Amino acid sequence: MLRRLSLWPPRALAPALSTLLLLATTAASAAPPSQSPHAKSQEQQRTPPRRPAPESSSTGKKVGPPQQQKAKGEASSRGAKTGTIIDKKPKGSMSLGAPNRGQLQGGQRLRSTRHLEVRPGARTWGVPQLVQALQRAATSVNKKFGHSVLLVGDLSKQGGGELDGHRSHQTGRDADLGFYATNSRGKPIQLKRFVAFDGAGESRGTPSWARFDDARNWALVQALLEDRNVNIRYLIVSSGLRTRLLAHAARKKVPKELLDRALATLISPKDSSHDDHFHIRIGCPETMRGTCIEESFVRSAGSPAAGAPGSPESAAASEVYD
Numbered sequence: 553m554l555r556r557l558s559l560w561p562p563r564a565l566a567p568a569l570s571t572l573l574l575l576a577t578t579a580a581s582a583a584p585p586s587q588s589p590h591a592k593s594q595e596q597q598r599t600p601p602r603r604p605a606p607e608s609s610s611t612g613k614k615v616g617p618p619q620q621q622k623a624k625g626e627a628s629s630r631g632a633k634t635g636t637i638i639d640k641k642p643k644g645s646m647s648l649g650a651p652n653r654g655q656l657q658g659g660q661r662l663r664s665t666r667h668l669e670v671r672p673g674a675r676t677w678g679v680p681q682l683v684q685a686l687q688r689a690a691t692s693v694n695k696k697f698g699h700s701v702l703l704v705g706d707l708s709k710q711g712g713g714e715l716d717g718h719r720s721h722q723t724g725r726d727a728d729l730g731f732y733a734t735n736s737r738g739k740p741i742q743l744k745r746f747v748a749f750d751g752a753g754e755s756r757g758t759p760s761w762a763r764f765d766d767a768r769n770w771a772l773v774q775a776l777l778e779d780r781n782v783n784i785r786y787l788i789v790s791s792g793l794r795t796r797l798l799a800h801a802a803r804k805k806v807p808k809e810l811l812d813r814a815l816a817t818l819i820s821p822k823d824s825s826h827d828d829h830f831h832i833r834i835g836c837p838e839t840m841r842g843t844c845i846e847e848s849f850v851r852s853a854g855s856p857a858a859g860a861p862g863s864p865e866s867a868a869a870s871e872v873y874d
């Protein structure tokens with residue numbers, strides 16, 4: 553593991569290499585391969601976590617018992633047992649490590665506003681670039697259509713780290729967004745929870761009469777992609793809904809550049825997941841180069857690249873972005 557990581561990438565991680573190696577090593581030993589996106593969460597619901605390390609390190613504040621702090625100045629600057637970084641953390645808000653193996657330092661909490669509603673119980677800490685982009689996008693959709701409230705689920709927990717129900721969402725760069733919907737007559741409605749829609753835009757659940765709102769959901773995609781203050785890396789949504797969104801954009805004759813960007817950014821998993829929400833991932837902000845790893849680590853058992861940083865293609869193929 554150490555040798556492989558030290559070869560990738562050759563220069564970008566130099567300032568925080570030791571930090572990342574510690575994070576990766578700790579998380580690699582803690583994270584068993586998972587066959588389905590939710591396998592881990594179900595397991596966690598059945599049995600209490602046995603490993604103290606990920607939880608105790610997740611806030612970024614707990615620095616381990618005093619005897620561990622005495623080790624400061626030795627080869628590593630972390631708590632020997634917890635894997636928690638004691639010093640050498642860069643200042644300010646930082647996404648540390650990879651989306652599925654990392655932490656969030658100095659995150660900002662997304663709160664409900666007039667045009668954005670945080671789902672009850674959601675963990676909504678993120679890097680400011682993500683939090684503020686969501687607020688701007690929700691405001692933008694409301695400005696165009698009125699009476700629009702964006703429903704937001706999990707981002708990351710305070711301090712980041714493993715988040716039950718997700719593989720990624722560890723470093724403040726991921727968020728789950730509910731869809732805008734209408735009733736059967738096309739009148740906008742406000743959903744209070746994530747509702748799944750099929751490729752025809754019809755509800756797969758309750759309320760059965762709800763419809764996927766092509767216009768407002770596209771407006772959300774457009775607002776995010778046109779936001780110059782954030783780099784949207786992925787918008788993950790089921791293939792049926794992706795097709796609807798792109799068809800709507802084509803009908804509206806949006807600029808080719810925007811359509812190309814949407815084609816590249818909207819990604820669909822091979823299974824039929826993400827039919828009840830967008831998963832948004834922002835790219836590593838410039839200010840976090842050296843601490844932030846762009847892609848998730850590929851975890852699938854048996855994969856030759858297991859444990860190595862992924863590429864966008866491998867991320868899409870192995871669905872390590874949920």
Ligand SMILES: [Zn+2]
Nearest residue numbers: 727728831874
């Ligand atoms: Zn997600």
